[in-house]
Amino acid sequence: MGWLQLLFLHPVSLYQGAAFPFALLFNYLCSMDSFSTPARHLFLLAGGGALAWAAMGSFAVLIFIPAVCAVVLISSVGPQEVHRWTFFVQMSWQTLCHLGLHYTEYYLQEPPSTRFCITLSSLMLLTQRITSLSLDICEGKVEASGPRSRSSFSEHLRKALPYFSYLLFFPALLGGPLCSFQRFQARVRGSSPPCPRRSFWALTWRGLQILGLECLLVVTRRVVSAGAGLADCRQLQCIYVMWSTAGLFKLTYYFHWLLDDSLLCAAGFGSESGKSPGEEGYIPDADIWTLETTHRISLFTRKWNQSTARWLRRLVFQQGRAWPLLQTFTFSAWWHGLHPGQVFGFLCWAVMVEADYLIHTFANLFIRSWPMWLLYRTLTWAHTQLIIAYIMLAVQVRSPSSLWLLCNSYNSVFPMVYCILLFLLAKRKHKLN
Template sequence: MAAAFDEYYEGSRIFTWVSDLSGLPLDQVNFVISQVLALACAPVFRNTLHPSTTSPATRHAFGLVLGLAFGYFCFGMQAVHLGGLPALCYVVMRTQDPHIMQRMVLAVALVYLSCIHLHRQMYNYGSYTLDITGPLMVITQKVTSLAFSLHDGLTRREDELTSSQKYHIVRKMPSALEFFSYMFHFQALMCGPVLFYRDYVDFIHGHRLLKNAPPSSGHVDNNSNSRKVILEPSPYLVVFKKVVCSILCAVLFLSLIPSFPIQRVKEPEFLEEFSLPSKMMYLVVATTVGRFKYYHAWLLADAICNASGLGFNGYDAKGRARWDLISNVDILRFEFGLSLRDSIEQWNKGTTRWLRMVVYERTPHFQTVLTYALSALWHGFYPGYYLTFMSGALFTFASRSVRRSIRHYFVHSGPLKAMYDIVTMITTRIVMGYITFSFLLLEFWPSIQVYLQLYMFLHVLGVLALLVLPVLLPPARPASQAEKSSAVSSNGVVSAQH
């Protein structure tokens, strides 16, 4: 049962005329307008409301009010859910035993989010309308990561924590203003990136700059009571580059998507007349084109964060400022990754860190499977998601097996290592198209039909890599625990909005 767009979308209608002139759906017009306004407001946060001249409460309130305004502009009365989910979780945090509170928060947030996902599927099935589920997915990440950080700070000893848990630890319950400002701050409300509470508080109080002062730029000013003067790096060149890349990705997506729609894989012509290599080539190209809309949204959101001063991550070895603390994607490293693991680590990186924090580091068994399971549940209930994540788990294990059995034969020679890297890069691109097309298609039987037309050849090869390859080519040595830990940084391959 599908409702018409006009019946389902509750955002502002003020810019309907822009939608009519541009031909873009109103939800996308409102999204772009809200992000452009956020980009215009971001320098106010960094300059006028600088932490050296403005109280933390004022900075909290400014981000909160703008976030709520943008949320209502884009989603209308649906925006009530932006407050409903975190409010319920905040009550749980304040009233329940810290030893179990984090699990209860995770359960409440996922149940609430799942209800919204199911509502969308019932009344707007298969739609790509930008609705409240996208921001709610980010809020779910924030509220659950905060709950686990609080649990660590209130109930666990320092020697029981991993290095990541020590970094994110929170030892004091946030006030209502701090909590809801963190949930709704305008820079990342619409599509992320997810920001962990400690990084947000450091940003509000201006601690990030003090922690990462460049050794060559700080000096003692003898005329100012011997205080250290720190030169604050400007983000505007980075912001400009990210905005330009975001616009370029939007143009490429709008230009190419009519020629490579994912729905074409359901057509008889594709299924019956395309050869197997042609089918695979189309899947690779169509899924690559589909990723450009995520690149556009994430790069623009990243630019908004940086323009407000959020995202500064210290300096590199050459003394250049880094603005990648919360960047969601590294396009080149994703598209040219030498393995499935390398590529996944560069896609929706905030979600990768979130899944590692709440699942992978806290479960003694079946970490990879449980990580993919939570990622699938977080995304919703379209069957295509689950086909992608189940396949992703299989190929994660298979790629480890191939690496352990084969890689050591190639690493001792420069030309052989280069050849190995090229082959694995091309293989990764093929596997990525093979497992992610169902995420874009959403549907179960059409996806299965495509797999059957492809003879499920990569699934077969993946199973052989797991079961047969280690027998034919035994690994040179057992993988170290460090290698195991780094092998699964998966966020489930794909991201929030669909």
């Protein structure tokens, strides 16, 4: 469970916290007319460069190189081809970096550098922004100069500054919900949020949530560390081990998502004032209430890391002609690094979502009484939480031996039940059709 320790000792939260004063300073400067739009872009870009160098050290070059390549492609390739080229170059670069991690972990049998892991996480977020921007250009939502523009070098740099600033701006460099280029531009060109008091109370409420999650993290971490692991548990005890360990993972994700969301809001990128016409409103990544109360795996999937889920839906699901759900989860495994546990976990997740659709469709047809519906909701909620815990552990474990321990435990009963129901209900649906 080396990756488990790495996740909790991850210093990203420290760097995000250190960036808060600069986010508040940017928000304050935006209220001043003397703080021009190019100066705002330069402030965000300089902050991103400084934060990258502080958090990643020399590995920051792995972030700067694809950002420069993406801007060059946006400025030199036509709107219809820009997405294909940027997607190919960025995913190739990210895959090479992930292969470096594979080489360190599996071949050299050495723990990876913490700075390198931070770089890979930031690189994945950069992939989101690059592909989101290229899709916007391809769909005509954003105008790019293109290859026909004949301008001086300084003019090209001036036009490229918003792109560089968007790809590397410091509030979203290490985390946070995906911010579209239109929202980014609207915020940079606009003034400060219209209601500072409302922003203050919103940040205060997020701060209290972060503090509460930190307390829960401390308690849960002690409980998990004091108990048995997957290698030591026996029979039904393994179910408790899986559930408690997955709970620790979820609390850690909630903590980081709220912190990242607070940083974006402190800089003014989370307010509705940055919303452009026709664009979906700002949605934070963590909808904790829905995630912890839903009895549907499909709803949990849409609400888990919401901005990434929307990005995957736009990038893969809506473009896929055959088996779009399977394509989406396969790409998600690729984007995350293609570790054995990730491949198994995301493919299992795809099957569970497909089963979830069929199970609840038939349940809505045949369950009529209120007591039966309440029992059904309770059982499916518990089953959903246990399946998600199973998937989460599969995705997080790094060694094939740890993955085998999980698959060989009693925990595999829960996804197996949904697989059997998927087979039976799909067969029945085929007969009814």
